[in-house]
Amino acid sequence: MRLSLPVNTDADDFQRHFNSDVWRQAAAIICARHRIPHTSLLRSPTGENVIFFADERAIVKIYAPLRLQHLRERAALELASRARLGIETPEVMHAGEMEGWPYLVMTRLAGIPMHEVWPEIEERGRLEIVSRLGGALRELHARPASPAPPELNRDWRGYVEGKARESVERQRACGANPEWLESLPGYVASRLELLPALFEPVLLHGDVHPGNILLARRGGRWRPTALFDFGDSFCGFHEYEFVAPGVLMVQGRRELQRALLLAYGYAEAELDANLRARLMLLTILYECSDLRKYALRLDPRAAGLTLEELEAAIWTFADE
Numbered sequence: 001m002r003l004s005l006p007v008n009t010d011a012d013d014f015q016r017h018f019n020s021d022v023w024r025q026a027a028a029i030i031c032a033r034h035r036i037p038h039t040s041l042l043r044s045p046t047g048e049n050v051i052f053f054a055d056e057r058a059i060v061k062i063y064a065p066l067r068l069q070h071l072r073e074r075a076a077l078e079l080a081s082r083a084r085l086g087i088e089t090p091e092v093m094h095a096g097e098m099e100g101w102p103y104l105v106m107t108r109l110a111g112i113p114m115h116e117v118w119p120e121i122e123e124r125g126r127l128e129i130v131s132r133l134g135g136a137l138r139e140l141h142a143r144p145a146s147p148a149p150p151e152l153n154r155d156w157r158g159y160v161e162g163k164a165r166e167s168v169e170r171q172r173a174c175g176a177n178p179e180w181l182e183s184l185p186g187y188v189a190s191r192l193e194l195l196p197a198l199f200e201p202v203l204l205h206g207d208v209h210p211g212n213i214l215l216a217r218r219g220g221r222w223r224p225t226a227l228f229d230f231g232d233s234f235c236g237f238h239e240y241e242f243v244a245p246g247v248l249m250v251q252g253r254r255e256l257q258r259a260l261l262l263a264y265g266y267a268e269a270e271l272d273a274n275l276r277a278r279l280m281l282l283t284i285l286y287e288c289s290d291l292r293k294y295a296l297r298l299d300p301r302a303a304g305l306t307l308e309e310l311e312a313a314i315w316t317f318a319d320e
Contacts, residue, residue, distance in 0.1 A: 003029070005099040014064045018050070026098055027052040027060045034094045034105055046211055049231065053108060058093060062103045068151070069231035070095070070102040075151040076233035077106075079203045083143040085136040088226040109226035111214025117222065118210050118249070125222050127259045129215070130250060132224050133208070134263030141202035141238050148201060148235035156236045160195065163285040164188050174290040180307055184284070187307045191281040194274060195237065204241050206232035206287070209248035232287065239278055243286045246279060247294045247314060257317035276318045280311040 003025055006017040027041050027050075036058050044051035049069065050062040063070040080089045090106035097103065114129075121129070145152070163170075168184050205212075207229060214226035242260070250256035261271060283289060291310065295302035298313055305313060 003099065005101055014066070023050045023062060024052070026050075026062060026101070027054075030060050030062075030094075030096070030098065030103055030105065031058075033096070036093075036105065047229070056108055056110075059090070059106045059108050060103060061106065062098070062101050063231070065100060065102060067231075070104055071151040072233050073229075073231045074104060075149040076203060076205070076230035079143060079145060079149070079152075080140060080230065083139050085139045085227070086132065087136050087224050089230070090226075090228050106228075109214055109228060111216045111225040113211065114213040114215050114224070115210035117215060121222055123255070126256055129222060129224055130245075130256050130260045131263040133213070133245070134260040136224065136227065137205075137208070137241055138264045140205065141241070143203060144200075145203045145235045146201050152203065152233060152235045154234040154236060156201065157197075159236070160192070160285055163287075163289075164192065167284050167289075170289060171284075171291055175292045177292075177303060180291060180310075183307050188281065188284060191277050194278045194281065199237055201235040202238045202241075204234055204236050204238070205230055206234060206241070206244070208241060208244045237282075239275075240282050240286075242279055243282050247283060247286075247297075251294060251314050252298045252316055254316040257315065261317060271317050271319070273318050276311060276315045279315050280307075283314065 003022055005022060005026060006013070006020070024041060024043065030036075031038055031041070031054055036054055038054040038057065040053075040055060041060075042053040044053065049064060052060045054060060061070075061073075074092055074095060077089060077092055081091065088109050090109060092104055092106055094105040095103070118126075147153075167188055168181055171184060172181055205227065208227065212227060212229040213224055214228070215222045216225045217223075245260065246257065250260060258271060261275075262268070266275070283294070284291070292303055294314060295305065295310055302310065302313055
C-alpha cells in the first residue's frame with residue numbers, strides 16, 4: 001500500500017509536513033509489516049523525527065532522510081548495547097524504509113521522562129541522579145570505539161575547525177549581543193590549543209538532557225533507568241558529551257556539575273579553570289550552540305555578560 005509520503009527536499013519542507021496525519025498511517029503499516037501487535041499508536045509530542053509509541057512494547061521512529069540519523073542511531077545502539085551502563089538503552093527490533101523514509105522499530109523502555117519531574121526533585125535527589133548519570137557515561141565511553149563504525153566516524157579536527165569558522169555567524173543568527181560577536185574569533189582561537197591533538201575517540205551520545213533520560217522511583221528515590229535518542233551520536237573527544245547536560249540540565253549549578261564530573265572519574269584537582277575553558281569552547285562548537293538561549297536560562301541579565309563572564313556563569317564547578 002502506497003501512502004504518497006511527502007517528498008522531502010529540505011528541513012523547511014519536512015517541517016511543513018511534520019504534523020500530517022499520514023504519519024500515523026505509515027506507523028500502522030510499519031507495525032503490520034513487522035507483526036507488532038498494538039491497541040494504540042500514540043504520537044510523541046517531542047523529537048525532531050516522527051515518533052509513535054505502539055502501546056508499551058515498541059517505538060516506531062521515522063527519520064527525515066536529510067541527516068542520515070537512522071544510520072547513526074542504529075550503529076550507536078549496537079555499540080551501546082555492549083557496554084554495562086547500569087541503565088538501559090533501546091534495542092533495535094527492525095529497520096526498513098517506506099517510500100524513501102528510513103525507520104527503526106525499537107523497544108520501548110520503562111520510566112518517566114526526566115523533564116516531567118526534574119523541577120520537583122529536591123537537591124539531594126538531583127545529586128544522586130547526576131552522579132548515576134556520570135557513572136553511566138563513564139561506562140559508555142569505556143567501550144572501545146576505535147576504529148569507529150563508518151556511520152559514526154567523524155573527522156573530529158575538521159569538525160572543530162569548521163564549527164570554529166562558523167561560530168560568529170551561528171551566534172549572530174541566534175541573536176547574540178554585538179560584544180560576543182566581536183570577541184568570539186579571539187576567544188575561540190585562544191582556547192583551541194587546550195583541546196588535545198591526540199586522544200582515544202569514544203562513542204558520544206551527543207544529546208544527553210532531561211528529554212532523553214527516563215527515571216523511575218526505587219526505594220522512594222528517583223533513579224535514571226534509561227538513556228535513549230542516539231540520533232546525534234558520533235565518535236569523538238569525550239568532554240564534548242558534557243555540553244548538553246551542562247547547558248540543559250546543570251547550567252550554573254556548581255554542586256550538580258561537580259557530582260557529574262566526579263562520578264565520571266575526574267579528580268578534584270582536574271576541576272579547574274582549564275577544564276572550564278575547554279567546556280566553554282565545546283559549548284560554542286556544539287552542533288546546536290545558542291549562547292543567548294543558554295544565558296537567558298541563567299538570568300535575563302546574563303545575555304549582557306562578556307564571554308569570560310558567561311563562561312564562569314555557566315560552568316561553575318571550578319575553584320578560582
